[in-house]
Amino acid sequence: MNQEYAYLALESWLLQQLQTGRWQVGERLPSVRMLCRERGVSKATVIHAYQRLEAQGRIEARPRSGYFVCAPLAAVRVSDRSDESTLIPQPVPVTSSELLTDIMMQGAAFDLLPGQQAPYLPAGLLLLNRAIARALRQSRGVSHQSYEEPAGFLPLRQLLAQRYQRDACQVTADQLCITSGCQNALYLALKASCQPGDLVAVESPGFYGVIQLLESLQLKVIEIPASSSVGMDVKALARALMHWPIRACVVTPSFATPGGTLMPRGEQQDLLDLAERYDLVVIEDDIYRELSFTGRISPLKSLDTRDRVILCGSYSKTLSRDLRLGWAISKRWHARIVYLKLMTQLASSHYVQQGLYDYLNSGEYDRYLRHRVTELYGQAQDWIAAIQMRWQDQIVFDRPQGGLCLWVTWQCPIDTLALYPRALQQNVALTPGPLFSASGDFRQALRLSFAQPCTAAHEAALDRLQGLMHQ
Secondary structure: OOHHHHHHHHHHHHHHHHHOOOOOOOOEOOOHHHHHHHHOOOHHHHHHHHHHHHHOOOEEEEOOOEEEEOOOOOEEEEEEEOOEEEEEEOOEEOOOOHHHHHHHHOOOOOOOOOOOOOOOOOHHHHHHHHHHHHHHHOOOOOHHHOOOOOOOOHHHHHHHHHHHHHOOOOOOHHHEEEEOHHHHHHHHHHHHHOOOOOEEEEEEOOOHHHHHHHHHOOOEEEEEEEEOOOEEOHHHHHHHHHHOOEEEEEEOOEEEOOOOEEOOHHHHHHHHHHHHHHOOEEEEEOOOOOOEOOOOOOOHHHHOOOOOEEEEEEOOOOOOOOOOOEEEEOOOOHHHHHHHHHHHOOOOOHHHHHHHHHHHHOOHHHHHHHHHHHHHHHHHHHHHHHHHHHHOOOEEOOOOOEOOEEEEEEOOOOOHHHHHHHHHHOOOOOOEHHHHOOOOOOOOEEEEEOOOOOOHHHHHHHHHHHHHHOO
16 A cells, blocks of 8 residues: 555554454553554554544543543434434544545546546536636726625626525525635635634535535534435434534535435424524535426525525536635625625636626526536436446445435445545545544445546446455
């Protein structure tokens, strides 16, 4: 294994030893020097692995004494029926994985083949590019020397508000702030509504980008179980709110990554009722909703009659990930969000906003979206057939109703985190399950994306992955 990823293999081995009881609570772990000698790795590798386990709350470092096994984290048991219960770990500080940075550097967050380039640009994206280029060519006077107003290009905000009104949202342009993509919108929403040290509830498994944001903002995370049928377990969130002062909840009601779950409307209403009862800020990640296989649906924000929801969205998943333009919608938090944008970004590109406005206003986006959704549905079926052919009786997954992803869990003992560096050597880029949890769980799961067609090259990558699992 490459030394660069040796810490992942060592972390996996140590975790396995802890789970099997090799070292008991309070017992001292092998010294760094001893582990270097026994496992044949460098001092930096051992320290890195120990630090990751410490961040997960599995072990603790004691000055001049070494590393010791921690007692299990305190937990709340959520019981709604006498025969069913769920454990929710206590809130913890967040540390995101360096592996995520590597995956993003490989350009493979949505493709098994690192660095893969699409063979052609779809006609809909060509028209978008032309609209942006035309806006740049048609600029007049000294507009290139002026900043756009911080909230964003007013005609674009008005058009976006109209589109959300079509989906039953009572929003207006003066509640909308243009941002640098949805990730930036989520950052501004969290920054506007939370203070360092606050507790934020997230889905588990959930979007790894949110975990990164919580770390950068020095917020603590409390993971709420998410199921394939209803998404975030709202009853579990209710019990957690009775024990901890949770400030905000980040949720993706429509086709959440990694599982592609659509939260039922009843569950959405229950979430908003909790928000009102506990003064909870709900931050809605609305990035996948328009990729529905079953027709147009409304966002959580459409049920928000008390202005509890900050809706964050963009066209990066429906159009292009290179289109770094998103938005945050909120009446209550709008002024604060605009102020934070002004302090950190000043303004958004006028030409990109003008070009996107022209493209949306022409009707070309809706035509492109209809074609793209049909295409994605077919690609999803192809990917499902490919993985079933190889792992028919070894995997569990749900057929998505939209979005871009499949969440596949193996029933045989594998460690997808440890598998990542070995697969990369075979030119296969995985998105391991532990990335979707601050606690590092879901080691037997992978997110597989159907954003790309399942080509012969992708089939060959699946074959290589199958071979690695059998080694």
